Amino acid sequence: MLLGKHFRKYYLKYSLFFLLGASVLIVVDWYQLDIPRLVGGIIDTLNSTNPDVDAVEAAIIRIAVLAGIITVGRFIWRYTIFGASRRIEYQLRNTMFGHATKLSQSFYNQEKVGGLMAHFINDLEAVRMSYGPGILMLIDGLTLGIFAVYRMARLNPRLTFYAAVPMVILTILLVFIRRTISARFKERQESFEKLSDFTQENFSGITVIKAFVREMKEAMFFSRRNLDLYDKHIKFIKFIIIINIAVGVALNVVILFIVVLGSLLVINRDATGMTAGQLTEYLSYFFALIWPTMALSQFIQIHSQAKGSAQRIAKFLDHEIDVRDHEDVEYVEDLKGSIQVKDLTFKYPDGDSPVLKNVSFDINAGEMVGILGRTGSGKSSLVDLLLKIYNLDHNRIFIDGHDIMRLSVKSVRNTIGYVPQDNFLFSETIIDNIGFSMEHPTEEDVIESAKLADVYDNVMEFKEKFGTILGERGVTVSGGQKQRISIARALAKNPEILILDDSVSAVDTKTEEAIIKNLHRIRKGKTTIFIAHRISTVRKMDKIILFDQGEVVAIGNHAQLMKTSPLYQDMVKRQTLENLVQGGAVNEGLQG
Numbered sequence: 001m002l003l004g005k006h007f008r009k010y011y012l013k014y015s016l017f018f019l020l021g022a023s024v025l026i027v028v029d030w031y032q033l034d035i036p037r038l039v040g041g042i043i044d045t046l047n048s049t050n051p052d053v054d055a056v057e058a059a060i061i062r063i064a065v066l067a068g069i070i071t072v073g074r075f076i077w078r079y080t081i082f083g084a085s086r087r088i089e090y091q092l093r094n095t096m097f098g099h100a101t102k103l104s105q106s107f108y109n110q111e112k113v114g115g116l117m118a119h120f121i122n123d124l125e126a127v128r129m130s131y132g133p134g135i136l137m138l139i140d141g142l143t144l145g146i147f148a149v150y151r152m153a154r155l156n157p158r159l160t161f162y163a164a165v166p167m168v169i170l171t172i173l174l175v176f177i178r179r180t181i182s183a184r185f186k187e188r189q190e191s192f193e194k195l196s197d198f199t200q201e202n203f204s205g206i207t208v209i210k211a212f213v214r215e216m217k218e219a220m221f222f223s224r225r226n227l228d229l230y231d232k233h234i235k236f237i238k239f240i241i242i243i244n245i246a247v248g249v250a251l252n253v254v255i256l257f258i259v260v261l262g263s264l265l266v267i268n269r270d271a272t273g274m275t276a277g278q279l280t281e282y283l284s285y286f287f288a289l290i291w292p293t294m295a296l297s298q299f300i301q302i303h304s305q306a307k308g309s310a311q312r313i314a315k316f317l318d319h320e321i322d323v324r325d326h327e328d329v330e331y332v333e334d335l336k337g338s339i340q341v342k343d344l345t346f347k348y349p350d351g352d353s354p355v356l357k358n359v360s361f362d363i364n365a366g367e368m369v370g371i372l373g374r375t376g377s378g379k380s381s382l383v384d385l386l387l388k389i390y391n392l393d394h395n396r397i398f399i400d401g402h403d404i405m406r407l408s409v410k411s412v413r414n415t416i417g418y419v420p421q422d423n424f425l426f427s428e429t430i431i432d433n434i435g436f437s438m439e440h441p442t443e444e445d446v447i448e449s450a451k452l453a454d455v456y457d458n459v460m461e462f463k464e465k466f467g468t469i470l471g472e473r474g475v476t477v478s479g480g481q482k483q484r485i486s487i488a489r490a491l492a493k494n495p496e497i498l499i500l501d502d503s504v505s506a507v508d509t510k511t512e513e514a515i516i517k518n519l520h521r522i523r524k525g526k527t528t529i530f531i532a533h534r535i536s537t538v539r540k541m542d543k544i545i546l547f548d549q550g551e552v553v554a555i556g557n558h559a560q561l562m563k564t565s566p567l568y569q570d571m572v573k574r575q576t577l578e579n580l581v582q583g584g585a586v587n588e589g590l591q592g
């Protein structure tokens, strides 16, 4: 039985189910063993010189009634015990998913998705087996075993003693090899986890694999991992098969022993008092004892596997939610959207050196701000901190004068609309994607946002229009369409602060201009932050914050930066040249 803190509570929660199931199981086991007694009685009656037909008839009717009771009982214990195990699995899965969604970005930076999936599939199944078949086999094995031994001992204590010794030795041996089973199962699970990680990553990166003609190489790597899983599986199964064979052989030896010794007792019936009917009854009890032995050995296997899996699930559930609300946080509903960053230095939990160094700037509520910088200069890291994805020191970032470390995660994130750099979309309809922040979005709700993000016409060209399913289960959209659907999703939330992280890089300059123009119009009075590499994206912003190597090197509007910042001037020159070289339309006002 699983007794860890994440698992023991379910025994109490479903105690009624387990108690009812166990009681019925015990009753069924008791009555089940009445049948050999009745059969033995019938044989002895028929063997007698003057058989009592009425007694035989009564015994047969009793057997039929018992069979009926046993059938109903089996249904009840299956329903209660297996039903409880399925309910526990359902709740545990919900708990695990809930925990997974609360874990911080740092966790996902370290863990691979394939491995996590193994917790949700294999480990959960092993744990369910422990609550269902595991508990059943433990109770059934013990009660049927005790009842059978009791009835055997009543018939012939000496024979029972001889028969019981090898069974006890066998059970003790099984208890000892439990650890080895657990270790081999764990090895198999870990190998499965690696294969799962590898497969998941390959499917996600299939385009890269094809582009680099790496199919054969990847298939070879897959085959290696698959072989490892096969080896671990065979190693585990071999062990289980050897145990099962050993248990079977031991039982057959004991049966042979009972038949030989029992026959001798029946032959010397006058001295021993053992009849043929009693020997049949005795053998039936012993056959009934085979199942408990098997059941207990199965229980040990199931439990050993579940223990390994439960440890892995517990490790996952115990993983600390490092970004969470402490007691002193407050929930502030109507934040207006001014941002103040004061002397912010930040190093990733697994990083070597700070990626943001002494960063300070102010953004007034309602301002349209561009955060510009070369790749790797720390722009996205700053967004992660604004969104409270990582913990930081107190009094470094303020929204409307509130230190964000003293604001609840919910109030910060409810205030911010975010268009992530990778523009992740769900494999759902366009309505559900754009209306992600709404309870039950309708087409009317999302049309306006789609128009503002300049993606409406594209959507109307799809066969199912806004009902089109995206991604794996539906149509593949272009990078630019993805970006604009992602922008529409953030606009539909109508947040006080909108952050677009490199969100117009995949659209042409004309579309970019249209989107920016729309934003200027609809975001009046609300803060909008554009993170960009391209000068054209930020040129018309109220304020541009220029980042370089994790530091703020200049702040001002385009005209001011053209006068004061050599880095900005250099970027403008370089991008103008790039446009010329690419033969693209040179943005006329770029230098003005």
Ligand SMILES: Nc1ncnc2c1ncn2[C@@H]1O[C@H](COP(=O)(O)OP(=O)(O)OP(=O)(O)O)[C@@H](O)[C@H]1O
Pocket (backbone or CB within 6 Å): 109, 348, 349, 350, 351, 355, 373, 374, 375, 376, 377, 378, 379, 380, 381, 382, 421, 502, 533
């Ligand atoms: N999770 C992380 N753990 C450790 N270091 C990270 C992590 N994410 C980013 N970094 C590092 O932080 C630095 C800044 O990265 P960041 O993504 O913030 O830059 P950026 O200016 O947004 O770049 P780009 O414009 O290319 O998106 C980089 O050196 C990067 O390697």
